[in-house]
Amino acid sequence: MIAMFSHPFIQHAFLAGTAIALLSGLVGYFVVLRGQVFAGDALSHVAYAGALAALAAGVDLRLGLFAATIAVGVALGLLGGRGVADDVVIGTVFAWVLGLGVFFLALYTAHGSTGNGAANVNVLFGSIFGISFGAAVVAALIAAGLIAVLLMIARPLLFASIDPVVAAARGVPVRLLGPLFLGIVGASAAEASQAVGALLLFGLLAAPAAAAQRLTDRPWPALALSGGLAVGAMWLGLWVSYVVPQLPPSFAIMSVAAAEYALAAIRPRLLATHAHRVDDTP
C-alpha cells in the first residue's frame, strides 16, 4: 500500500480528497439536521451548469462552479428554505438549470476543442485522479477555510437549527445564519464536485451525515463522526479504485459512503446505549 503513495496522482488525490471529504462530512451533518438535503440536490444541478458555463466562456471552470453554487446557495437561504417551497416548483426550476448546463455543453463543444467529452464527464462524475498539484492545494486550502468558518459558527448554528425561536431570543442571528450556511453548502458542493462530480456530490453530503445521525444522538460526536465517515469513504474509495482500476474513483467513494449509511441504518444504535448514565453529557 505504501507503494501507492509514490505516485504523484495518488498524492494529489489524497490531499484534495481528504480535505474535501472532511468538509462534506461536517457540512453534511448540518444539512441533514436542518432538513435541507433538497438544497444539495439543487446545488448539484447548479454546479453542473455553472462549470459548463465557465468552460463555454473560456475561463477556468472553477470560477463558474463556485460563483454559481455560492450565489444560488445564498439565494436559497434568503428565500427561507426548510423545504417550504413547493417540491414541484423547485424540481422544475432545477431541471431547467440542468437543461441549461447541457446548452452550455453544446456551446463549449461547438468551439471544437478536443477532449470535450472528457470535460463533460469530469464535471458530471469528478476527476480526482487527474487533479494537478496546484489544483489540489487550492482545493485543500479552500476546504480548510470553509471548515474553520463552519466550526466557528457551529454552536449557534446548532441552536438555530434545533430551536430557532429561543435562539433568536438569546441573540443568535438566526436570519443571518440561514443564508450564510447555505452559502457554505454551495461552496462545499463546488469543492465536492471536483472530487466526485456534480451528480454524486450530494451523496457525499448526505450519506455519511445520515449514517452518523443513525449511530448517535449526541450532536458533537455525531458531527465529528460524520466528518470521519466521509474521510473514511474517501480513503477507502480511492484505495479500492487504485487497486481495481476498472472502478472509477467516484463510484468507489460513493459506494463506501452508501454502505456506511446502509450499515448504520440496519444495526441498532450501539453508541446510544452507554448514554443511559445520568451524569452523561457531551
Next chain:
Amino acid sequence: MNLVEDVRLLLSYPFMVNALRAGTIVAVVAGAIGYFMVLRRESFAGHTLAVIGFPGAAGATWLGINAAFGYFGFCIAGALVIAAIPARHGGHSEESAAIGTVQAMALAAGFLFVSLYKGFLSGLNSLLFGTIIGVTDDQVVVLAVAGGACLLVLVAMARPLLFVSIDPAVAAARGVPVRLVNGAFLILLGVAAAGTSQVTGSLLVFALLVAPAATATRLTASPAVGVLISVAVAVLVTLIGEAIAYFSPYPIGFWVTSLAFGCYLLATGYRAIADRTRVRTA
C-alpha cells in the same frame, strides 16, 4: 424559412419520424400519469425512479441488450421496492437523506457500467439528457405497447385512484384497496419514468412528468380537464422541442426543459394575474 418545407424535411428522415413517434407516445403517458403524480405529491418518486433507470439502461447496453429493457426493468423493479417499503417514521429529513443516497448510488452505478463499456462515453449524454437520434423501430414498438398498457390500466383505475389520492382515509373506509391502488400507481409511474427517460434522458424527466401537470393544475381544478391539458402541453413541448433540436445546434434536453418551464411560468403568471383581477370574497 418555410414551415411546411421544414416539416416535410423532418418527416423524410426515418430516425426523425421514430423520434417523433416515440416522443408523442411518451408525452401522452407522461402527461397523464404526471398529472396524478403531482396531485399525489409524489414528484420525488418519479424523479428517483427515472434516476434508478439509468444504471439499468447503462448496464443493458454494456451487456449488449437493448437499453429500453434496462430502463423498464430497473424502473419497475424500483417501483416494486418502493411500494413494498412501509412508511417510515424516521421523519422527513431522514427520508430525504435516504432518497438522496439511493439516487447518488444509482448514478454512480450507471457511470460504472458506462465506463466498463469501452467507447460508450459518448452515449452517456444520451442516457442522461436524452437524444433524438438512434430511436429504433423496436424501441417505438416497445414504447407503444408499454405506453398503451399503462394508459389502459390508468383509465381502469382512474376513479379509485383519484379517491385514494385526495382522501385516503375515507377511501379506505369505503372499501377501496388503498395499498393496492398506491402500489399499482407506483408501477405505472415506473413505466412512465422509463418511457420518458428514453426521450428526455434520466435526469430531465421532470420536464415531461411534472411541468405539464403543474401547468395544468395552475389552469384548472377539474381532474378531467387537467389531464387533457397536461397531455396536450406534454405533447406540444415534445414535438416542438424535437423539431427545434433537429434544426438547432443545441440538444433536445435543453429545448424540452426550457419549453416546459416556459409553459409553467406562463400558466403561473396567468394564474397570478387572474387571481388579482378577480374580486376576492372574504
Next chain:
Amino acid sequence: MTGTVAAEQDVVSLDRVATTVGGRTIWSQVSLRVRAGEFVAVLGPNGVGKSTLLKTVLGLQPATEGEVRVLGERPGRRNARVGYLPQRRAFDAGARIRGVDVVRLGLDGDRWGTPLPALLRGRRGRATRDRVREVIGLVGAASYAHRPIGQCSGGEQQRLLIAQALVRSPELLVLDEPLDSLDVTSQASVSALIRSVCRSLRVAVLMVAHDVNPILPSLDRVIYLAHGGAVMGTPDEVITADTLTMLYGTPIDVLRDRNGRLVVVGQPDTPPDHREQRS
C-alpha cells in the same frame, strides 16, 4: 456574576404601554409590575395580544408608547437573565437530538465556536455538565433526558424545555401558554413544577395562560387583557363579575363550580376579522 434584584425592585415594569403591529394598536394603557419571586398570569380571550405582551417584555416587539423596564434595563438587554419558553414547540418525531443537549444549548448555545470534547474541557466543562444535570434533576426529567426529544411525550418535552429556560439561573421566567397542548394530568404536574420553581428559586414567573384553573392556587397576581384595556390585581380582585363586566363593557358572570373552579360566562368572542400575529 449575579445581578441580584433588591427586594423592592421590580423585575418587570410596564407603565402605560401600548404596542402597535402592522398599523393596528394591539393594546394600550397597560401597566404591570412583577416583583422578584412573584407568579403572575396574563389572561384574556384569544387574539387579544397576550403573546405580544410577552414579546414586548423580551424586546422582540417594540412598545410604541409608555415605558418598559426589565431587570432595570430596556427590554432585550438583560435577556441572558431571562428564561423564555415560546408557544407550542413540538419537536419533529425524528429529531435526532437528546433532551440533555437541548438543555445544554440553553446554557451556551449562543456562544461562537465548537465545544471541545469532554476530555479536554477541564473544570469549566465539568461545571457545565453539573449544572445541566442539576437543572434536569430539578424538573424531574432525569429518566428520559437522554432519549431523543422527539420521542418524549408532551409533558416530558415541556419539562425539558423548562429546564432549558432555567439552566442559566434566570431571575425571570417568561412562559407562553406552556400548558396548551398537554393533557389534564400533565397540566397539573407542570403547573406544580412551575410553582415550585417560582417559590424555591425565587424566580419571577410571567405566564400566559388560556385556562386559569390549573395555576389559580399558585398565582400571586393576574393581569387580564381585554379590548377595553387591562386590569391587574390578585385573582380575587380581578376575576369577578363586576371587574370583567367593566373591562368588556358587556355583562359577564363569574361562577364557581362544585370543585371551586372559576368559570367565566358571557365573555364575547373576538370579532371575526381580528387576528393576532402569532409569530
